[in-house]
Amino acid sequence: MRVEELMRKQADDRHPDLEAALKHLLASGGKRIRPAVVLLTGGMFGGDQELLVTLAAAVELLHTATLVHDDLIDGAFLRRGMATLNSRWSPAATVLTGDFIFARAAKLAACTDSTILMQLFAETLTTIVTGEVTQLFSSRSLVQRADYDRRIYAKTASLFELCTRTAAMLSPVDETVVERARRFGYAIGMAFQLVDDILDFTGQQATLGKPVASDLRQGIFTLPALYYNESYPDDPTMGLILQGESVEESAILRLVEAIRASGAIRRANEQAESYINQALQDLSSFPECVERQSLEELTRFLIHREM
């Protein structure tokens, strides 16, 4: 895939350790959903392939760079079943590798030769980082629904929105279509994160690759927890987590069971479905083509995946 190749090339001739780090990170895989969204959206609108490949690589590298710094911050040792950079390197090297990947992502974005795209790119990075700062300073406080929406927008939907919006911008379509493409990206991004947050409660540790309810354990309240709290505001375990008290494993598992048994998961799923429906509706207004069909499949896959 040409996107892979372009990403890999970004550390060439720079520094052997950076090259190794980038190679390791890219080998860890990931589903490359964002590049796919860029290529399919731009393809649907007849955009220039060369530019779309560059944009796709830029977006995926931006995503990779934020993951590198995230894993460092969380002290995570595994991502996608592979060792994180920070588990093998010093924090110093990890910070710098993230910075390096940011720089290469920005370079690629600049190669699209669109300053508006560059501005949106930088603005999206700002949104993502501001969201992380907000989360850092506000975990262990029950957030409002609006805060949750803002958080998943910053964390995930902002980048999906960037993918579809900029892919459309690089294509011969008018402003109305660009705006609808943006909205489509927003919707699939929101759905993507919502489903992630649901799977954190419904999945098994083996398939999740991390303990169940990992957000809740860190005092981060996602939509299922928020809905559960609306119905059962006096749950003692929730209270302890909110106060930052340590909670026994058995109590966590009981709480997870309670959330699963409540209507919280169903309500969260309905919310994800409503984003998916909006996305499918936007899609149906785009030109009928094989790319659109793939985007429809991808959109439906988002809600039915098991990670």
Added chain:
Amino acid sequence: MRVEELMRKQADDRHPDLEAALKHLLASGGKRIRPAVVLLTGGMFGGDQELLVTLAAAVELLHTATLVHDDLIDGAFLRRGMATLNSRWSPAATVLTGDFIFARAAKLAACTDSTILMQLFAETLTTIVTGEVTQLFSSRSLVQRADYDRRIYAKTASLFELCTRTAAMLSPVDETVVERARRFGYAIGMAFQLVDDILDFTGQQATLGKPVASDLRQGIFTLPALYYNESYPDDPTMGLILQGESVEESAILRLVEAIRASGAIRRANEQAESYINQALQDLSSFPECVERQSLEELTRFLIHREM
């Protein structure tokens, strides 16, 4: 100053803690040499003031972001006599604040509406970060002169070069002038870092704001140390530092005295002067005006400053 205002505004409405962090960082001052170089160079060539102010703020924020991550990596608690971010915040918040400032710098750079400028901006960030990675993985090995030149180019001259080159690019001048402006920036940047490295040996702890020979203590060999080593390859203290052995304070101070007494400082000074002379020569080919006069003063100041 309009550059200050523009920099300060970059955290508005984002997050109170980011706003506070940015305010703290900008209040720590710094000499704002890079914005001055941008404004004077562009002013000399009749560039658009609005664009130059934007570029100046972008460059200074890029510089600030790299310092934030640097201080975190070095575990430094003071910079310019003020508490560093990482001395008061968690590493997580410090990493993210640096990322945030990168994002804002990129946004401002994109606002200059020049994609070539954006590419150079991203390329310079790549150079700076690659230089830091190289230093991280190669300290405690005696570098060659060419490695030293590469290191100070990455650390300092690349950004000065970016300042003068892009300021000229935003002005109504031809390619030859842009290239000469780039070379001028390169020369003052190299001189700037060389003088910094000299002052690390000749300065007093009180004015340096850090212990004398701080680089050497970390196993980083700058030009005075390289020259000294050429003349005295068998100095035992140098040998211990190279092997990463702990060295007593008294031995360090004796070594500093020996370097001061040797011709190493004089030779390093001559090197800095030769960059300054080249810079002054390039300057003399530019239009005579008050900005050029200020740049000449600034260039001369670089070599005579005491920090």
